[in-house]
Amino acid sequence: MSFVRLFPARVVRQEWARRTVSSLAESVDESGIDLYGVSIDPAAYEESPVALYVYRQTSGHASYVGIVCDVSVQALADGRVRGHEAVHQQRVDALVWHHQQTSHGTPALVSLLHRAGEVYTRILEAVQQQPPLLDFPGPSGWQQTVWRLPVGDETSALTDELTAADFYIADGHHRVAAALEEWALAGKPDDATVLCQIHPMDGLGLSSFHRRVSGPLDPEGLLGLVSADFDLLEVSRAAVPSSGSMGLYVDHRWFEVTYDGARERGVAGLDVTLLQSRILDRVTAVASSGRVPVVDAVPATADVDALTARCDVDGGALFTLAPPSYEAIIEVADADEVMPPKATYFEPKPCTGIFLRP
Incomplete structure (x- = not known):
């Protein structure tokens, strides 16, 4: 069974995007606190069929693009998705508690890196030539652009290629650790997933x-x-x-x-x-x-x-x-070692509020 999966979502409407989408630093999943306590207005979102999405962030000459998909929590547990940084358990516990209190919300995407294959590269290049589903200026001046990849042969070929790849966590180690704890508490269900954005290995800006x-x-x-x-x-x-x-x-x-x-x-x-x-x-x-x-x-x-x-x-x-090199990050992750917390900084962070869990 593919561990990279299409997912159902409610997607923010174009006319609501600038008011609804926020930076990851302002989200509960990143900061551990709800800075605003603003309830989600259902009118800001529309139902979307099961799909994958291409998500691009652009600022000036810098452009970063990846595939948004569900990734099986089982893949996080068995080493197909590998991390490189240690986590603070107190922060993980706070995320687990928050998710237990919230039946729905705007999930914070986990950013993953992989060695991009031919299908992934071809689809990203082709999709960006088409009219987008969303295109709006987001937080900190980053232009946010989204395309939908519906069910079909090309999308199936993409999920098959991604399922055969190894992944490395760029941003979201605490969210991954919380997802694993929640999965264990729930009895390790087969359908448990984490919403992720998958980038090429050098597809994000890396600093320290x-x-x-x-x-x-x-x-x-x-x-x-x-x-x-x-x-x-x-x-x-x-x-x-x-x-x-x-x-x-x-x-x-x-x-x-x-x-x-x-x-x-x-x-x-x-x-x-x-x-x-x-x-x-x-x-x-x-x-x-x-x-x-x-x-x-x-x-x-x-x-x-x-x-x-x-x-x-x-x-x-x-x-x-x-920052350490990408090669050093891979070496550490493959050896099942962890760097001290706050050893790497990847940007741009994916925004929250584009996708809602149904």
């Missing part, structure tokens, strides 16, 4: 999370801690992180930070892991105030100047990181 350490810290103490395992090079401008090299801002100065030991394979050798185990786990020792410093994971898309300004105010520090 930086680490901002609250102050006050002893700058020389921190530099001494870092230099125990890393080479430090002071630079005159913001250090640009790359694979194998991090940036450090402390005491109004920038440094390039490079690990001076032999790197292990897999998770143990990643910059984010070395930073955590060799520096952040020990940073309390260089806190000036005696308080435990707070370490925040900040998307690399954030304004670095604003982050360094915060360090100047409280005497903290900023570590900037480059």
Whole structure:
């Protein structure tokens, strides 16, 4: 049986889309809280037959497109869909509780990556030449465009090809973990699914999370801690992180930070892991105030100047990181290892509110 499936949905109407569709960061499934408590207006949606959908987000010259489909929870459990990041159990529990209280809602899509096959590539290229079902400006200026793929031979060929592929979670590790817990509580039903968007392996923008350490810290103490395992090079401008090299801002100065030991394979050798185990786990020792410093994971898309300004105010520090490569992500997932939480950041996030579960 195919574990990539067509699904029934209610789809937002074109005239309601701009008022109804929101960014994933505003959804309950992403934030854990309902920021607005707005009830869903049935008039904003229309019934749609069982289908797949092509969903594209465009901003300027950047365009990201994938297939929206149901994926069997069984595939999440047996390793055909593999993740690479650890999850916070408290957040998973909050999602499970919320879903138990909600009989319907606007599901947050899980973003998956795969090595795209011939059928997938051909269909995406052909469909985007046709008039869309929806086309509207969405949150943050991203144009949202949707096409429907109805039941038919081409759609069947696509689901067969996708079912034979391996998938890697790009965004949605907590939602996947919650779906697995809900599935187990329900007795592992065969028809349980998660709504996903499937992209080509390089079909999303990949960046990282930086680490901002609250102050006050002893700058020389921190530099001494870092230099125990890393080479430090002071630079005159913001250090640009790359694979194998991090940036450090402390005491109004920038440094390039490079690990001076032999790197292990897999998770143990990643910059984010070395930073955590060799520096952040020990940073309390260089806190000036005696308080435990707070370490925040900040998307690399954030304004670095604003982050360094915060360090100047409280005497903290900023570590900037480059993302791991796609090859490293696959290696970690295939080895059944997990990176620390907030190791990768994929964008754009799929919006919520386009599809409603019936």
